[in-house]
Amino acid sequence: MVAALLSLRFRVLANTLNRNPIQLVAVILATLQALVVLAFVVLGLALLVIYSPPIQQATVVIGGVTLTLGWFLLPLVATGIEPTIDPLKLAAFPIPVGRLMLAMTLVGATWVPGIVTFLASMATALTWRQTPVAALLALLCGVIATLSCIVGSRLAASLTANLVAGRRVLNRIVVLLAGVLILFGPVVLAVAIGRGTSDPFPGTAAVLGLTPFGAVWSVPGEVAMGHPGIAALEFGIAIATLALLVVIWRASLLASYRARGGGLSTRQLSGGRLGLFAVVPATPAGAIAARSLLYWARDARFARQLILVPLMPALIIVLSSLVHANGLVYAAAPIVGGLLPLMLFAVISYDGTAYALHLATGVRGIDDRIGRAAALLAFALPSLVVVAIVSISFIGEMRALPAVFGISIGVLLSGLAVTSVSSASIVVPVARAGRNPFAAQPGSGMTSVVGSYAVTAVTIGLAIPELMLGIVSLAVGSAPLGWLALVVGVLWGAGSLVIGVRLGGRILDRTGPALLARMRRTGG
Amino acid sequence: MNDAAVCSTAPSSAALQLTGLIKRFGATTAVDDVTLTVPSGSFYGMVGPNGAGKTTTLSMATGLLRPDSGTALVHGVDVWSDPLAAKRLIGNLADGVDLFDRLTGEQLITYTGMLFSLDRAVIAERTRDLLQLLDLEQSAGSLVADYSAGMTKKIALACALIHSPRVVVLDEPFESVDPVSAANIRDILEGFVHSGGTVVVSSHSMDLVQRMCDHVAIVAGGHVLVAGTVDEVRGGATLEDRFLELVGGRRFSEGPEWLRRS
Numbered sequence: 001m002v003a004a005l006l007s008l009r010f011r012v013l014a015n016t017l018n019r020n021p022i023q024l025v026a027v028i029l030a031t032l033q034a035l036v037v038l039a040f041v042v043l044g045l046a047l048l049v050i051y052s053p054p055i056q057q058a059t060v061v062i063g064g065v066t067l068t069l070g071w072f073l074l075p076l077v078a079t080g081i082e083p084t085i086d087p088l089k090l091a092a093f094p095i096p097v098g099r100l101m102l103a104m105t106l107v108g109a110t111w112v113p114g115i116v117t118f119l120a121s122m123a124t125a126l127t128w129r130q131t132p133v134a135a136l137l138a139l140l141c142g143v144i145a146t147l148s149c150i151v152g153s154r155l156a157a158s159l160t161a162n163l164v165a166g167r168r169v170l171n172r173i174v175v176l177l178a179g180v181l182i183l184f185g186p187v188v189l190a191v192a193i194g195r196g197t198s199d200p201f202p203g204t205a206a207v208l209g210l211t212p213f214g215a216v217w218s219v220p221g222e223v224a225m226g227h228p229g230i231a232a233l234e235f236g237i238a239i240a241t242l243a244l245l246v247v248i249w250r251a252s253l254l255a256s257y258r259a260r261g262g263g264l265s266t267r268q269l270s271g272g273r274l275g276l277f278a279v280v281p282a283t284p285a286g287a288i289a290a291r292s293l294l295y296w297a298r299d300a301r302f303a304r305q306l307i308l309v310p311l312m313p314a315l316i317i318v319l320s321s322l323v324h325a326n327g328l329v330y331a332a333a334p335i336v337g338g339l340l341p342l343m344l345f346a347v348i349s350y351d352g353t354a355y356a357l358h359l360a361t362g363v364r365g366i367d368d369r370i371g372r373a374a375a376l377l378a379f380a381l382p383s384l385v386v387v388a389i390v391s392i393s394f395i396g397e398m399r400a401l402p403a404v405f406g407i408s409i410g411v412l413l414s415g416l417a418v419t420s421v422s423s424a425s426i427v428v429p430v431a432r433a434g435r436n437p438f439a440a441q442p443g444s445g446m447t448s449v450v451g452s453y454a455v456t457a458v459t460i461g462l463a464i465p466e467l468m469l470g471i472v473s474l475a476v477g478s479a480p481l482g483w484l485a486l487v488v489g490v491l492w493g494a495g496s497l498v499i500g501v502r503l504g505g506r507i508l509d510r511t512g513p514a515l516l517a518r519m520r521r522t523g524g
Numbered sequence: 525m526n527d528a529a530v531c532s533t534a535p536s537s538a539a540l541q542l543t544g545l546i547k548r549f550g551a552t553t554a555v556d557d558v559t560l561t562v563p564s565g566s567f568y569g570m571v572g573p574n575g576a577g578k579t580t581t582l583s584m585a586t587g588l589l590r591p592d593s594g595t596a597l598v599h600g601v602d603v604w605s606d607p608l609a610a611k612r613l614i615g616n617l618a619d620g621v622d623l624f625d626r627l628t629g630e631q632l633i634t635y636t637g638m639l640f641s642l643d644r645a646v647i648a649e650r651t652r653d654l655l656q657l658l659d660l661e662q663s664a665g666s667l668v669a670d671y672s673a674g675m676t677k678k679i680a681l682a683c684a685l686i687h688s689p690r691v692v693v694l695d696e697p698f699e700s701v702d703p704v705s706a707a708n709i710r711d712i713l714e715g716f717v718h719s720g721g722t723v724v725v726s727s728h729s730m731d732l733v734q735r736m737c738d739h740v741a742i743v744a745g746g747h748v749l750v751a752g753t754v755d756e757v758r759g760g761a762t763l764e765d766r767f768l769e770l771v772g773g774r775r776f777s778e779g780p781e782w783l784r785r786s
Contacts, residue, residue, distance in 0.1 A: 273665055277634050282647075287638030291624060298626040298667075353621035357683070359588050360618065361639035362611035513590040520620065521549075 001095065005103035006110070026450040031112050038116045046126040057221035058205035060124050064145065064217030065187065065208055067117065071149035072156045072183055074113075097253055101154075101246070108150035118146045124220065134224035137231075141238065145216045148242045155249040180311065184318070186211035191322050204322075209234055212241040284363045288371025293378060301350055305343045309383050312336055313391050326395045330404055330474055333388035337408035338459060340380045341415030345455045346448070347372060349427040353519050359512050366505030369420045373501060376416060384408045399482070403473040406485030410466035413493025415459040417500025422455055424508035427515050465492050538597070539564040539691045539722035540585060545594035547580050554580045556746035557594075562691075562724055562739070564599070567717045569737035569754070570726040571763070573771055577746040578726040579619050582695050585724075586616040598691055612640070615689030617680050619696040619726070625669040629660055629679045632668055636683040647686070654682040657712060659705070673700035681709060691722045698727060710736055730764035744771045 017024040041063075048056050108114045121142030128134035190211060194204025209218030209230070216238035222231035276293055280286035296302045313332040320328035348355055358368060388404045428448055460467070466489035473481035540562035547555040555577040562568045572578050583589035585596045587603045587610060596603040603610040624632060630651060637647035655661045658678040663671065668679055677697060684692060692713070698706050713723050714736070727733050733740055734754060740763065741751035749770045750757050758766045 273628070274631060274634055277631055277638070282638055282642075282644040284639045284641060287635050291627065291635055294631075295624075295626055351624070354624045356588055356618050356621040357624065357636060358639065360586060360611060360614070360616040360684075361636060361687075362587070362608045363639050364608070513588060516621075517589055 001099050002103045002106065005095075005100075006106055009107050030449055034112050034116045038119055041120045042123040042126070045120075045123045048127045049130065053221065053225045054199070054202035054205075056127050057209075057218070057225065058202045060127055060221060061205040061208050061214050061217045062201075064121075064124075065211075065214045067120070068145070068149055068152065068213045068217075069183060069187070071113075071117070071153040073180075074153050074156075097250060101250060101253065104154055105147065105150050108154065109146065114146070114150055117149050118142070121145045124217070128220045128224050131224040134220040137223055138220035141216050141219050141235075144238055144242055148213075148216060148238075148245060151242065151245045151249055155245055155252060158249060158252040180307075183213075186213070188318060190214070191318070210237065212237060212244075215241065284361075284367040285370040285374070288358075288363070288368055289374040289378070292372050292375030295350070296375065296379070299350070302343070308339055309336055309387070312339065313387050317391060317394055320394075326397075327474070329391045329395055330400060332391035333384055333404050333408040334411050336387050337380070337384050337410075337412035338415055338456065340376060340383070341412060341419045341459075342452055342455060344372065344376060344416070344419040345422045345451055346426040346428045347419070347423045348515055349519070353516065355512075355516055355519065359516055364505065365424065365508030365512070366502060368508055369424070369501040369505045372423075373416050373420060373497065377412075380412055381409070384412060399477070399479055400474055401482075402479070402486040403470040403482035406466050406482065406487070406489035407463075407470035408489075409486075410470075410489030410493040411459065411463045413490075413497045414462035415455070417462065417493075417496040418455050418458045420497070420500040420504035421507065422451065422504075424504040425511050425515075426451060427518055462496050463489075463493070465489075538562060539566070539599060540568075540693075540724060541595075541597040541600075542581070542585055543595045543597075545581060545584050545596065546592045547577075547584060547589065548592055553746055555584065555591075558743070558746070558748055560741055560748055560751060562722060564722055565717065565720055566722055566739045567713070567737045568722070568724045569733035569740040570724065570743060571728070571730060571733055571740060571767060572726075572743035576743045578743055579695055580746075581743070582693055582724070582726060583618065586614050586618070586693050587611055588616070588618060612687065613690045615684035615687070615692040617677075617684045617692075617694040617697055619699070623668050623676065623680060623683075625667065625671075625676075627668060628665050629668055629671070629675075629682075630655065630664040632679060633682050633686055637686045640687040642687060650686055650688075651682075654685060657708075658682055659708065674702050674705050677701050678705060678709070681712075689721070691724065692716065694723065694725045696727060697725055698729065698732060730762070730767055734758065734763040742767055742770055 017027060045060070048059055051059075109118065122139060124142060125135040125138040128138050187208070190204050190207035193207045194200050197203030205214075205218070208214035209222065210233075215234040219231050219234050219238065222228075222234060276290035277287065280290040296306065312335055316328055316332045316335070320326060351358075385405070388401060388408055392398060392400055392404060428451070466485050469481055469485035469488055472478070473485055538561045540560070542558055542560040545555055545558040546553070558577070558581050560581075570578050570582070580589065584591040584594075585598075585603065587607050590604065598610045598613045601610040601613060603614075624635065627635060633651045633654060634647055637650065642650075655664050658681065660675065660678055660682070663675060668676060671679065677700065681694070681697060684694070694713075697709060701709065713725075717723055725733070725737070737754055739752065740754050740757050742749045742757065754763065757763070761769075
């Protein structure tokens, strides 16, 4: 049965790629990229042998923890990053949950991210090759680490799906953030303790080694450094962590089976509350803006992406204090400014076939573009202001605010200009509204990745004027240049946006029916 | 094979004039040279087996799907060269598409009205009327996602009527609608036709079409097999008999042995 599920998955993948050559190219490019990264990692791990054991240990452990946490967070920030089997679709078949879990783990292990993780984990043996016992242990721990990564990401996906599958999602996002804190709490603690020691880097690693996600990476190093007792303890922690992950995953899968089909609210509500629709101008663009805003709040697929707004700055602030690079916090607001419009790069995909209404009513492309852009700006601009002020207040360089505002707003507006054009001709397979927002859509991950790269590249190109001015202003500490960056960012960005909206609108007028036809075919 | 001209109404009075519509999906031709005249003020039924091309044809007639060739005119306005003007004349209930179901029923109708650039006061008044007419007042404030299949059809119908169209095109409007609501919808549509509007429905239900419509077209394999008034088409027999005779594919078998229980 496990073999049947595995072959089913590869059949789905092959059929998807067969039908869409661009996705095939995307898969190949992404695979090449992964291989390049892998080559560097393996080379680095092999060269690490020239450093002292504490440094080796710290590098392996901190790298390993980063990798593991990456796997946990992957399902939160990217839809369907790997083609896989959706447990809920298989719910109709009598498959024991244990077999299903095994199949899902194998599916994870037999696709690019899983294979790369496995090979990288194995390569830690190269670091410890001077101590054969440690090298052998590194191979064993590598297997455990890979399994923990895959099981962890499945668990994260399953848990979060259960959490946000409902309709009123914003309050549940808070719960989700609490979960993220549980993940990162030990790391922050380790960093805090490590910074207090005489040697922060190995000090942090030593504490991390005793946390659930660091233990498995720490075992071989402790053996090599002659601490078998600590190594044994950490090995125990690693095994217990994996076992615990499996148990919670199983419970979560069973819970999601039970939750399926239920949860429909039966209460009846009479009308009279138009909400945002009563506030916006009574025009097609106003209607689309109001509808988009409601979807950002009510649709789990959008709300899920909003997690990034607080998460990215938090990560950047932690990172900057970890590596003592204050300058990093300047990047927080611009990165959020770039990520927010990126979510719209194929925004019509999220309408799915409901987009037929826009075609049936004859909405002009430009109204569609204006409405969606206005909705994003309505919350993106305030978010950027808050993120910029909060992140910069961490280093107390308030003089840098105009430059950071300039870059952030410029990047936001340029990004919106680019996605106004891109989303007029790109649709990717996404989960339908109300379905599990984490259910992988075969092949979409790669298209999304390549599409996002292209959008990012063009956005950066468009934002060069304010980027240059802002960066120079930050580098030399020039306030006038900062204000100039702000003026240029707003004006130039607004200009790009006007052009992007017009161009995108004209393209959408032409491509609308084709987009709908494509979404109907993919059953979206 | 093209009997579409049985009904010889002059093109100027045609509510919907489809000429030579062709749509291919890869190697398959879903709609192969469909020509059809829907007279103004008629209640027009379109019947055909699954995969006959009904939905594809109606999508091309209402501006949802661009035809490979051919034209679609609504009261003389070309749907594909003047889409804005044409779509103001059409009320469209498409089959097999989702709704923006994170909106409440009332919000969805309002949204549709706003997309048609209607005045806010007009939208409010018509929304109230439509909700009452379709017996949806009790659930106007619930999310459409929480509606039953029948209620979803009804709210989609309300959206199709909000801009007071002259031609209403309904793809499978009675699917999964309960008998009471179906009767109500039929009353609404008949009233609409009496007041001079035109209704085009596609359906699987021969009985329904025979009782409800005054014109009918039988479509199969992307072709119009026959079209005209219901009496002309059925020629004395029931519409269902005529349909089976034309479309074929009826099998006289009791199914495999293992499916028989006694």
